[in-house]
Amino acid sequence: MESNTIDQNQQIFDFKAFVFRALSYWKWFVLLLIIGVYIVYQQNIREEFPYTLDTKITVQDDKNPLFTSNTSLIFNYGGISGKVQEVLLNLKSREHHEKVVDSLDLYLSYLTQGRFYKTDIYTAAPFKFQPLDTAFQVVGYPIKIEFKDENSFELSYDFGEEQSVATQNFVTKKVLRQSIASATFNQTYKVGEFIDLPILKGSIELKENAKIQPGKVFFIKYNGFNSTVSSFLRSYVVTNEERSPLLSVRLTNKNKAKIVDYLNTSIYILDRDQLQKKNQYAVNTINFIDKQLARVKNDLTKKADSLNDFKRDNKLFNIDNETSELSNKILEYNNQKEGYEKQLLSYDLLKNYLETSEDFTSFPAPVIEGIVDGNTQNLIAQIIQISSEKSKLQYSVRDNVSIFDDLNRQIDGLKQVLFETISSAKNNIRFQIRSINNKIYNVEREFSNLPESQQQLEAIEREYLLSQNTYNLYLAKRGEAELVKASNVSDINLLEPAKDTGQKRNARNLNIRYVFAFLGALIPILLLAFLITFFDNKIHSPNDLTKLSRLPLLGVVGKNQTDNNLAVLNKPKSAVAEAFRAVRSSLEFIYKKHDLDGSKTVMVTSSISGEGKTFCSINIASVFALGGKKTVLVGLDLRKPKIFGDFNIDNNIGAVNYLIGQKSLDEVTQGTLMENLDVITSGPIPPNPSELLISEKMDDLIEELKSKYDYIILDTPPVGLVADALELIEYADASLYVVRQDYTKKDMLHLIQDKHKKGEVTNISFLYNYYDLKGTYGYGYGYGYGYGYGAYGNGYHEDSNTNKSFLNRFKDSFKKSK
Known part of the structure; x- marks a missing residue:
């Protein structure tokens, strides 16, 4: 149980x-x-709280007013929402922010020393560092600039114990780690003088109307390009309300001027890039036509020279009416041929656009202006519709889903059909051109009746006119592309540019x-x-004992405040002395309960050494002696004798000498300064302590002691270490098992409880030692009342409230009020 x-x-x-x-x-x-x-x-x-500024832009669908009616019907099928999402993604892209950082050189910071940290002053610095573009500059370390006067400054740095530093070329963005000869540097330079160091190359240039204070200290610091871009990208926020063309762009930074420049430059670069993208097809068309013009112009020049040379050599400047009539027919056929060739060029431009472009959400006017085939226009409209659907899904669906593969296959399929349609249309046009060429050939046969010189002149003029018409056609197309490019405007409209209007820092609680x-x-x-x-397995209060065991708790003894174990003798009015008197009373009650007369025996043991067994033995013996009872304290801990030191007596002879028959009882008994108290020490340590304690001489010793003393106190070895004490229990009328607060472990009680449960140990009780109210975490107040260590003793004992902490006195007063 x-x-x-x-x-x-x-x-x-x-x-x-x-x-x-x-x-x-x-x-x-x-x-x-x-x-x-x-x-x-x-x-x-x-x-250091940062600032937050913002700017607002709108994305508008600015269609070119010079587009044809056919084109305007199918241009930008995706609508304005697709453009807004495209612009939003561009603003959030790393590539966009790299352009902004590069444009403003934001990887170079100008700093001044504040109270706790260096402050970024951005453009407020009175000077500017002009770096050498091809040089590698040190990254991550501030370079100190201290002006001596308006014309000179001292440049210095301290890299600690570094033997190499990271450098970067901010043109190529290449990073290189360079060794340094010295971690410190200090040198005076003139303003404008070139600084030629392995890790820093450039010059300090004063700004216009800048005022320099001698002794003023500044710092310049290069930060890594990628880390600079990342820092701005993290604090850059773009928001857009659903179905609204309005975009709000915010940036948080510790320098307002830097925020203003960054936001406005960001919108400027976005506007520039959007317009460049919008003009890209016109630029590609112009480049294509320019190549064709150069070829046709060269051919036209040769034919013009040939015509003039023929006329000059043959002196032919006029032709008759018949020749004129035939020439008009040929000219008419050539005009028809030119129209077909114009359609052929339109199909070539359309094919070129399909092969070179990636975005088919819109088709600019020059691409389909000369195309009248309904089937081709229908295919173009389908491609635009699917491309617009794909553009919308890109902003709400992950890129790797299968729907994009399906849309791409549809677009590629339509492109292949369109290529075949273009090829078929071009073949048809070429057939028409061949038909016209046959008509021209038949008319030219009629020229055979004319004089040979006139025939040759007419042939040369026809070739010249044909080349001139082709040249004029290309010129007209180039003019159209130039006109489209010139008339294009950006889809970005800046509503509120970023500006410093006295905004306060983003203070937070x-x-x-x-x-x-x-x-x-x-x-x-x-x-x-x-x-x-x-994980605590120690006993910390008397309550722990009542929870852990059914063995009775005989008494609670407080913490010894004296220099030795003679607590009762040294301070007879102390709380500890009163506690031992309470133990004495409890023992007498046990003796009376069991009808014991004559001499009584008390055995004191414990689990292990250090629990206060000897201390309790000495003071129990002391209180019996002070009560007028003839008492003897017997030290039976033969392996580790102790009690002699407290009484200032010798341990040369003792119980061991009696048990081996070497000395008589009187010879091993020693008196003390306390009347009625004698002590028998254990004596020299024997080789066989257990055998001595169970010998017949032990019976003789107890019998002789009972004949001479009223109380016999046996100080025995710990039962948790040796079995000697268990052999002595038969001599004890009452046994005390000492448990020390914050020292004895709970599982140490298993042995004695098991012995008690089996009936091998009787009349045994716990004696709680070293009780300290501060160490019990509030437990055991009631025990102090009965054993002289609690509220009852206040004012009666020598060590009462004077030794208590303010917290314990406060607890006591609180308990009293209850």
């Missing part, structure tokens, strides 16, 4: 002990809290950090208390 009680209680977490243990760590909590509050305070006063400081101090304390309580 007792064993079951122990196991059950060991499995229950003692929440009350956990709470009081945590409260006992209040000093550590206060220390951690002070440290945490100090750290938070230092962080708060060093906090930093007091919440003190809450985290409080939690940071509390949680480790609670965690430590929990872990110690959870």
